[in-house]
Amino acid sequence: MTGRYEADPATLKDLLAPLGDVQALETLGGGTFATAVRATFADGSRSVVKMVAADTGRMSTYEKGILGTEARIFGMLADSGVPVPRVQLTDFTRTRLAADVVVTEHLPGAAWNDLSLGDDEQRTLRRELGAVMTAAHRVTAPHFGYPAPESGLSGDTWREAFGLMVSAALADADRWGVPLPDDGVRAALAAHAACLDEVIAPAVVHADLWPGNVFVDETELRIVGIIDTERTVWADPLLDLVGAEQFSAAPPDEDIVAGDTAAGGVLADLLSTEGGQARLHLCRMYYAILLVTEVTIRGYEGDFAVWYETTARANLDSALERLGC
Known part of the structure; x- marks a missing residue:
């Protein structure tokens, strides 16, 4: 599917190292555009890693730069009363993964x-x-x-x-x-x-x-x-x-x-x-x-x-x- 990306687990764990020691990675279902992975850390905390492949060949025009928009809007809505997750880490360099990456806190419910x-x-x-x-x-x-x-x-x-x-x-x-x-x-x-x-x-x-x-x-x-x-x-x-x-x-x-x-x-x-x-x-x-x-x-x-x-x-x-x- 458009934008989906399968990351090497070792590389992904290295990317997430600033947030803690990753104990488990679990790919989440339900998405048709991006890939979402739940990361569980040694202290029991969890984050959601969202990745969109760098290749834009199968994207609509409005989808270009789409994951950067996600991070930006989470920030804009942080104090608005809209219950959005806190952004913990982003990586748009595409140096370690051939994808844009946004990591957020894991929501309840x-x-x-x-x-x-x-x-x-x-x-x-x-x-x-x-x-x-x-x-x-x-x-x-x-x-x-x-x-x-x-x-x-x-x-x-x-x-x-x-x-x-x-x-x-x-x-x-x-x-x-x-x-x-x-x-x-x-x-x-x-x-x-x-x-x-x-x-x-x-x-x-x-x-x-x-x-x-x-x-x-x-x-x-x-x-x-x-x-x-x-x-x-x-x-x-x-x-x-x-x-x-x-x-x-x-x-x-x-x-x-x-x-x-x-x-x-x-x-x-x-x-x-x-x-x-x-x-x-x-x-x-x-x-x-x-x-x-x-x-x-x-x-x-x-x-x-x-x-x-x-x-x-x-x-x-x-x-x-x-x-x-």
Whole structure:
């Protein structure tokens, strides 16, 4: 898969030596992009080592410099109220490993999507997730677009940055031979460009807050960890609603929006306007393009790949229809 990297255990232990004497290394499952390894030290403490291969040949444009973004966003959110892990070590030299490396503290709890919870419990967590979004959106970002300079996808305005993001996504699809309704996408962007100017300040948008990236204390039923900040965009807050429900074409989850509102967030206000609704569908259009294209780039196979691409294409068609294109 794209970005995955198998490190030599001895070299990895040497890299981790400043943190302690490594007693065990365990590759963690669940990721489709990077490789994650749990390191256990002699004193019983644990860390998570995340590695992305240096070879960018099978990456989307927005993924260039992606692990540097993860470390940077963890730092930005450290005192925000968003429960992100502390960064313990980074290595972007690619001298000992042919990969970028970020090491963080090991979070408590369990991944939300691994838990068997009732409807009321799920609603409680979705409301708390809305509050987590609010906390992140209050953090000041320096510009719009992707943080990593390597991507080249940033701008002084959301219109400029989003236009670059969409163009890059279409170019990636063309490079990999993935057919898309390019004319419809460009027409939608042109027809609704003015509403992008309504976004006057960039928010820190995680853009990937599905339950697999959320850690929960099952006993207290509260969110205790947020991971995988590498796809963060400094953007319109509405993009977080799309990232949390990546394969949905339905209205945004009411509980997430309610949780954001209760925490003083602006998502409900944005969704109540014509421009906000248009931007929601533009964000869904963009996200669907990424999902459709990555099936080919990452080499997904079997029934999963068929479902993934079919659903994403249906969502793309739905977004374009709602945008009048």
